[in-house]
Amino acid sequence: MVPMTPKKNQYAVRAVFELAKRRGEGPTKISQIARAQVIPERFLEVILNKLKRSGLIESKRGFTGGYSLSRPPAQITVGDIMRFLDGPTAAMNCAACTETSSCPSHRRGCAFSAMWNRVNQAVLSVYNDTTIQDLLDNEIHLKAQRRRRPPRAPARTEGQRL
Amino acid sequence: MVPMTPKKNQYAVRAVFELAKRRGEGPTKISQIARAQVIPERFLEVILNKLKRSGLIESKRGFTGGYSLSRPPAQITVGDIMRFLDGPTAAMNCAACTETSSCPSHRRGCAFSAMWNRVNQAVLSVYNDTTIQDLLDNEIHLKAQRRRRPPRAPARTEGQRL
DNA sequence: AATTTCTCGACTTTAAAAGTCGACAAGCAA
DNA sequence: TTGCTTGTCGACTTTTAAAGTCGAGAAATT
Numbered sequence: 301m302v303p304m305t306p307k308k309n310q311y312a313v314r315a316v317f318e319l320a321k322r323r324g325e326g327p328t329k330i331s332q333i334a335r336a337q338v339i340p341e342r343f344l345e346v347i348l349n350k351l352k353r354s355g356l357i358e359s360k361r362g363f364t365g366g367y368s369l370s371r372p373p374a375q376i377t378v379g380d381i382m383r384f385l386d387g388p389t390a391a392m393n394c395a396a397c398t399e400t401s402s403c404p405s406h407r408r409g410c411a412f413s414a415m416w417n418r419v420n421q422a423v424l425s426v427y428n429d430t431t432i433q434d435l436l437d438n439e440i441h442l443k444a445q446r447r448r449r450p451p452r453a454p455a456r457t458e459g460q461r462l
Numbered sequence: 463m464v465p466m467t468p469k470k471n472q473y474a475v476r477a478v479f480e481l482a483k484r485r486g487e488g489p490t491k492i493s494q495i496a497r498a499q500v501i502p503e504r505f506l507e508v509i510l511n512k513l514k515r516s517g518l519i520e521s522k523r524g525f526t527g528g529y530s531l532s533r534p535p536a537q538i539t540v541g542d543i544m545r546f547l548d549g550p551t552a553a554m555n556c557a558a559c560t561e562t563s564s565c566p567s568h569r570r571g572c573a574f575s576a577m578w579n580r581v582n583q584a585v586l587s588v589y590n591d592t593t594i595q596d597l598l599d600n601e602i603h604l605k606a607q608r609r610r611r612p613p614r615a616p617a618r619t620e621g622q623r624l
Numbered sequence: 625a626a627t628t629t630c631t632c633g634a635c636t637t638t639a640a641a642a643g644t645c646g647a648c649a650a651g652c653a654a
Numbered sequence: 655t656t657g658c659t660t661g662t663c664g665a666c667t668t669t670t671a672a673a674g675t676c677g678a679g680a681a682a683t684t
Contacts, residue, residue: 301586302581302585303465303468306642331660343644345661346663349662352661360660361652361660362652362658363660364660365650365659365660378577382463411604412476415597420464422588423464423581423585426584435574435577436573439573442572491629502673505673508632523630523681523682524683524684527682528629529630
């Protein structure tokens with residue numbers, strides 16, 4: 301129904317999230333992130349390397365090396381990550397109407413373009429409204445919830461918190 | 463950035479849209495729809511055949527055969543089409559947290575699940591709020607606009623109308 | 625009967641995502 | 655300065671799902 305977010309993007313968000321969790325502990329190694337977030341290490345390598353060029357994260361080599369966040373989690377949105385990964389190319393294009401040939405009435409926006417734009421905008425809004433700090437806060441809440449209740453009870457309040 | 467809606471789904475919407483345009487003219491043949499909407503004919507065959515089982519469209523064989531809409535365009539939403547095509551399976555699953563193994567904190571919703579849910583919900587809302595009639599109305603508006611202006615002028619009011 | 629159309633399942637192709645690798649460069653520590 | 659450890663980089667391979675094709679058959683129509 302809703303097209304799945306690419307794994308690469310998910311990994312990227314999770315990795316940044318993990319860095320946020322460990323902020324202040326000095327650089328975190330790829331291997332640590334990979335283990336904590338269950339991401340294929342060699343693949344994560346590629347992702348982080350690319351992500352570095354966004355300026356969102358920094359790296360250091362050698363024995364005490366690793367990655368670290370370059371700004372506070374509250375100042376990084378999921379949208380920042382997504383936007384960088386997919387480049388400005390894929391930013392605003394309508395699904396059917398960008399390629400001249402595949403859309404019968406492509407001259408000046410077809411009957412569908414408004415809808416595709418609204419979909420894009422809707423997704424973007426969520427991403428841009430969600431900071432890494434928000435995700436961090438979610439985790440804390442969930443942990444507290446888990447501690448308070450008997451283990452393994454089915455989740456009750458799902459999907460409300462940002 | 464925003465994952466592209468599958469072509470199959472786009473084709474389906476466009477096909478239903480085309481049927482809506484021709485409502486009242488008797489059954490429309492696959493070949494006609496394919497030509498009008500620039501969809502590979504043999505592929506459209508598969509799509510329409512499947513879509514038929516949703517009850518949204520009807521078919522008739524033989525010389526005067528073809529497809530037709532089974533309800534008024536105002537009573538069909540894009541969501542109806544999407545929901546049927548992807549089945550109830552893909553309906554509500556979070557990107558990373560449905561498979562036990564791929565998400566480190568999968569027990570009762572991870573820090574991310576709320577966000578993925580919000581994305582899903584956002585997209586769904588647009589789809590469910592958009593009827594085929596709405597799309598029809600868009601087309602009429604665009605046509606009128608085109609007639610009123612000198613040809614090939616750049617689009618001005620883009621992405622506002624439903 | 626002949627033609628036209630949809631029907632159905634199986635099949636092939638294509639493209640992108642996902643994942644891997646080897647060699648190298650930088651930093652630390654003994 | 656030698657030898658670890660870590661990130662860097664480009665090229666490569668694998669896997670997967672989407673996209674598209676096909677042939678034979680079944681219902682209508684003339």
